[in-house]
Amino acid sequence: MFIDSAKIFIKAGNGGNGCVSFHREKYIAKGGPDGGDGGRGGDVVFIVDEGIRTLADFKYKRKYTADSGQNGGAANCTGRSAQDLVIKVPPGTVIKDSETGGVLADLTVAGQMAAIAKGGKGGAGNQHFATSTRQIPNFAKSGDPGEERWVLLELKLLAEVGLIGYPNVGKSTILSMVSAARPKIANYHFTTIEPNLGVVSVGREKSFVIADIPGLIEGAHQGVGLGHEFLKHVERTKLLIHIVDVAAIEGREPISDFDVINEELKLYNPVLAERPQIVAANKTDIPEAEERLQKFTREIEGRGIKVFPISAATNKGLDELMFYVSGRLDELPDTVLQDAAGDGMVVYTPQEQKPFEIRVEDGVFIVEGVWIKKIVNSTNFNDYESMQYFQRALRSRGVIESLESMGINEGDTVKLYDTEFDFVR
Structure with missing residues (x-):
């Protein structure tokens, strides 16, 4: 099963405690304080590893704790700082605070790192508390506790192009025809139960990743059908190809289909409603499609959206569609992940806690x-x-x-x- 979300607990290491110690040496009866400081606790750091494809490992291990710093020692010896705990995640992982839902990190590129929980600072040894009136301080500071929190991990597919549309309109067939992907294809609703990825080559050293998004239906934004579980996978795409059954095989009107799916995207996340779209009017090989195609094309292109008549079953029009998509991708900026009410990436900053x-x-x-x-x-x-x-x-x-x-x-x-x-x- 495709695991695309996980909830885990992370805790950074505590800082080491400062040391209470006094200098002792032959012929020196009363040496001054020489207690060393504690070492820093380890951070919890997430790093992108291209060799990982899912979040399946987090299903079995849910708690991750970094090591604490070493306590300070005598003779002004500072405790050793702990190593950071490094957690590997696949490209496209979004890390959110479990309590607030705020985005802490958006990890997309191999080697990209984010420290989500900071280790505690080491405590000061008693050498720091000596004054002219307090010459033998018999106390030191303990280390600060490391930050801890529950976080949500979400894997969002790193596809530049998303195929959207009603179930059974031909998305999986198109993906299988234009790439080496081999998605399951059958004539019933929700054949696709997880996103499929394919690489489309449009010439030497030029290609893009396309994702077959599971079919949407009216009410998907409320979780109907396969809605909420998979709608999030279209959030990263730069361009959407909206597949419409222009032959109306299942009795629905193509224009109505187009409007319903776009309304679902808008209700799920208004940002998606603004994502560039082109329309692939599929199943034009069926005789009944011709009249509806002309009406549909006039209406949709009248809204400023380009329509490509295609037949996934016969490979008609797919090359022209893919070359056009490749050209559009060169013109479009990379997508920045946003929440429905957000202004873009939320930068992680530790929250100030009340002292008492x-x-x-x-x-x-x-x-x-x-x-x-x-x-x-x-x-x-x-x-x-x-x-x-x-x-x-x-x-x-x-x-x-x-x-x-x-x-x-x-x-x-x-x-x-x-x-x-x-x-x-």
Whole structure:
């Protein structure tokens, strides 16, 4: 089965903790602080690998965690930074934030890379906290946590040309005639249950990729038929070939077919409605098609869209169509992926997290947050100077002020993860 989407959890490595250490050497009784800094945690990096064709591997492994940085050591030794975790994906992979749906990266070219989760910064060793009044700092900072998130991977086919139209209008037949692709072909709806790709050669060193998009029906944008699952595969194409059964074999009017499919594209993503189109009026080898073809051509070309009469079954008109398509592709710019309400590619920037949040449960004031956890882990509660630094940090970051604004009283319990103390003004 063609796997074109996956949801995975990624976590960058934590930064290593700073070290508490003091210089010890013969004849030097009281050396100064020499605790080294922690190393940086590894990033989670996605890279395009042309040897991968699907997202099938992500069906079996869904969690990816980078290594953490090494803790700092004595004698001013900085901990080793961790290597990045590199995840290989096929060309055409779009990475989205699972919670917001925002595009984090659009990976199309072999070797293209994107760091989606940043590793934590290493903590500072106690050598950084020595001052004229604090000459033996008995504390250091812990490393920052690595970023983590659930992401959605979507594989969007890198075809320059997409074949669209109702089921059973001849898209698969056309693909098989103009390329070496061998899609399944039969006379019933939804023969194509996954996009087929073919390479069309139009001369020496000149070719383009064409995709047979599964058939659409009215209501496809709401998920009817094979709608939502595959409509996204046309988003990257530079040009659409709209195949219409001009012989009306199934009793539908060609002009109506054309309008219905374009409305589905518009409802799915308005950007697609603006994509350049040409029309291939298929099944012209059937005698009943001639009268409808003339009416259809007048109407569609009156809208400024070129119509090519073809017969996929007999190969009539296909060469002329493909040469015209090749020329149009040379004129068209590359497609930029956009969301329905977006303005283009969204550049990934880490979100600033609140340093702390406070809630009250059973009379206990609970203070939590990334910064709170870091300062708690960095504090030596058995050391007076470390406690002084801890209290000043809480006050400078506004924790004490926030507690007072929430009505805390003398002697009330404050809990910071596993640490509890009585509030004293």
